[in-house]
Amino acid sequence: MRTIVLLFTRDLRVHDNPMLASACAVAERVVPLFVVDPAIRASPPRRRFLAESLADLRESLRRLGGDLLVREGAPAEVVAKVAAEAGTRQVALTSDVSAYAKAREKSLRDHGLEVRTFPGVTVVPAGKVLPSTGGDHYKVFTPYWRAWEAAPWRDPSEAPASIRLPDGFTGDDPRKVLGAAKTSPLMPGGEQAAQDRLDDWAPRSADYADLHDALAVDGTSRLSPYLHFGCVSPLALATDPRVPSAFVRQLCWRDFYHQVLAAFPKLATEAYRPNADDDWADDPEALEKWKAGETGVEVVDAGMRQLLAEGWMHNRARMITASYLTKTLGLDWRAGAAWFAERLLDADVANNCGNWQWTAGTGNDSKPYRRFNPVRQQARFDPDGDYVRRWLG
Known part of the structure; x- marks a missing residue:
C-alpha cells in the first residue's frame, strides 16, 4: 500500500493509537487529517481544548517527520478530496459507536473510499463481550464488569518510529482553523497535558477509592476530557500499574455505556427502559x-x-x-x-x-x-x- 489517509477523530495521540501504528507499518506514506465539522456546535472551552489537543498532536507528528492537515467541512467530502489529491482511496479511522460516527463511516464508503477501522476509543471494543445467556449487549453493569475483566485485551501499540507525507502536503495550524487561542492553564488540551495530569495524579491515586467522592478534595483524576478526545488511551490507563483498581472500574463503566449505545443507538433521545419515561414537567x-x-x-x-x-x-x-x-x-x-x-x-x-x-x-x-x-x-x-x-x- 503506497498511501493512506488517516482520519483522526477521538484519538488525538500518537501512543497506543492502533490506527496510526498499523497504517505506518503497511503504507509508504500517510496523510494525517482532522476535519472540523461545522455541523457540530462546540462551546468556546471545548473548541479551545480541541485546538490545543490538535496543536499538540501536530507537534508530535512533526517530530516523527509527518504533519497534520486540519480542514473544515463535511467530513466525507473533505476526506474524499484529500484522498484524491494524495492519489489514494485508502482511509483509516478509529471505530466509534455514536450515530454520528456510524453515519460518518457510511458516508466515507458512499464516497467510494476504502475504509479500515481500528480499536482505541475503549479498552474493550463494544460488542466484543456478550452475555452468555444471549443478547447483543449487557444491560446490567456488574456481570459486564466480570466479563470485561476476564476478556482478552489487545496489547498497547507503540508510536511509529517515523512518518512520511506524500510530496507537496503540508499541515495546518489548528488554532487558526478553529479560531481558538490557549486560554486555560487549568485543563489544557493535548497528549502531553494528559500525561502531565496522569503523572501528577498517580502518586496520589492510592487514595482514589476513599477520596473520589469527596467534593472539596482534588481526589479524582480529571482525565475525563483527555479520554473523551483520545489524548490518552483508556487501555494504557487500564494497564498502567500506577492506576488503582477502583479507577479501572470507572473505565469499565465507560466501556459499559459504549456497548449500550452500540446496541441502543437512540440512547440520547429515548428511554432505555421500555415505558420508563415519566410525564416530565414543563418549567x-x-x-x-x-x-x-x-x-x-x-x-x-x-x-x-x-x-x-x-x-x-x-x-x-x-x-x-x-x-x-x-x-x-x-x-x-x-x-x-x-x-x-x-x-x-x-x-x-x-x-x-x-x-x-x-x-x-x-x-x-x-x-x-x-x-x-x-x-x-x-x-x-x-x-x-x-x-x-x-x-x-
Whole structure:
C-alpha cells in the first residue's frame, strides 16, 4: 500500500493509537487529517481544548517527520478530496459507536473510499463481550464488569518510529482553523497535558477509592476530557500499574455505556427502559435557574457553577445535580443531558446520556427510583462546606 489517509477523530495521540501504528507499518506514506465539522456546535472551552489537543498532536507528528492537515467541512467530502489529491482511496479511522460516527463511516464508503477501522476509543471494543445467556449487549453493569475483566485485551501499540507525507502536503495550524487561542492553564488540551495530569495524579491515586467522592478534595483524576478526545488511551490507563483498581472500574463503566449505545443507538433521545419515561414537567424558568446555579440549593448551585467556570464538574456533583433536575424538579433528563453536552469538555453521547438515564431512572440502574437528597449528599460529601464556599463565595 503506497498511501493512506488517516482520519483522526477521538484519538488525538500518537501512543497506543492502533490506527496510526498499523497504517505506518503497511503504507509508504500517510496523510494525517482532522476535519472540523461545522455541523457540530462546540462551546468556546471545548473548541479551545480541541485546538490545543490538535496543536499538540501536530507537534508530535512533526517530530516523527509527518504533519497534520486540519480542514473544515463535511467530513466525507473533505476526506474524499484529500484522498484524491494524495492519489489514494485508502482511509483509516478509529471505530466509534455514536450515530454520528456510524453515519460518518457510511458516508466515507458512499464516497467510494476504502475504509479500515481500528480499536482505541475503549479498552474493550463494544460488542466484543456478550452475555452468555444471549443478547447483543449487557444491560446490567456488574456481570459486564466480570466479563470485561476476564476478556482478552489487545496489547498497547507503540508510536511509529517515523512518518512520511506524500510530496507537496503540508499541515495546518489548528488554532487558526478553529479560531481558538490557549486560554486555560487549568485543563489544557493535548497528549502531553494528559500525561502531565496522569503523572501528577498517580502518586496520589492510592487514595482514589476513599477520596473520589469527596467534593472539596482534588481526589479524582480529571482525565475525563483527555479520554473523551483520545489524548490518552483508556487501555494504557487500564494497564498502567500506577492506576488503582477502583479507577479501572470507572473505565469499565465507560466501556459499559459504549456497548449500550452500540446496541441502543437512540440512547440520547429515548428511554432505555421500555415505558420508563415519566410525564416530565414543563418549567422553563426552573430549568434556566438550574443551568445558572440559582436554584437556592447550595450543593446543586455549586456544582452548576463549577460547570460554567471550568467546563468540568466533580462526578458526585454530576449525580446530585442530575437527580435534582429529574427527581426533585421533575424535568426531562434530555434537557439536562443537552446542557451537559454543551458545557462539559468531556461529554460524549455514550457516557453523558447513559449516566443521565441512569440517574433519571430510565436507563440501566437496577434501582430506577433512587434519588439523591442534596442536603444529605452535602452533609456526607462536603461536611465542612468547602466545596460550596469555593463556588458560591
